[in-house]
Amino acid sequence: MLFIHIIFVLLSFISFVARVALSELKPEILTLKAFKIVPHVIDTLLLVSGISLVVRGDWIESGEYNWIISKVMILLAYIGLGVFTMRSTGARRWAGFAGAIACYGYILSVAITKQGFL
Ligand code: HEM
Structure with missing residues (x-):
């Protein structure tokens, strides 16, 4: 699960930087439906993977x-x-x-x- 968390940690960062770059360079691409859905899916999975690491570990x-x-x-x-x-x-x-x-x-x-x- 830690591996999956790290994947989404990286994907979330890449998707944020890419969206900022696109909005400066090619803002019309951001109107595509995929750019409205995929970042939220990535960030939700980042959160879910983090929460499952908390639940599975003995941190609490x-x-x-x-x-x-x-x-x-x-x-x-x-x-x-x-x-x-x-x-x-x-x-x-x-x-x-x-x-x-x-x-x-x-x-x-x-x-x-x-x-x-x-
Ligand atoms: C931008 C958001 C986040 C980033 C950049 C991030 C980054 C990381 C990284 C790099 C590690 C590995 C650390 C190591 O073991 O050396 C890690 C582990 C962990 N993260 Fe996240 N994380 C994020 C969000 C979250 C969230 C939202 C939660 C929980 C609600 C969470 C819970 C955890 C837990 C519990 C571990 C430790 C797993 C273990 O060693 O058993 N993370 N995170």
Whole structure:
């Protein structure tokens, strides 16, 4: 399951960066139905794979779940900044993009070190 989680971690990042690049370079492609469905499928499966890792591991029983709460909180910020990025233009969009990438990097470091901010 960890392998599947990592696949969706990568796919989610690629799909976000690709959508930002396409909206700058070829925005008409984003109106295709696939671009409205596939990113949500990827992100839902990322969440489902993460939740199943929590359920299957002994994180809750061992009390070592603070990093997971941190991770989910930054994930919400990542989602919010991602939506903001896709909906804004110019400097605001790039500020949102930089913030989203920073959140993603922080989620990665929390996931690897199992050390959150809580
Ligand atoms: C952008 C979102 C996410 C990223 C970038 C991410 C990244 C990662 C990475 C790189 C690992 C492997 C860490 C390692 O063992 O060295 C990992 C493990 C894990 N992730 Fe995520 N993850 C994300 C979302 C989630 C969510 C939403 C949850 C749960 C609600 C979750 C729960 C877990 C758990 C429990 C593990 C540890 C599995 C284990 O070692 O038993 N992740 N994540």
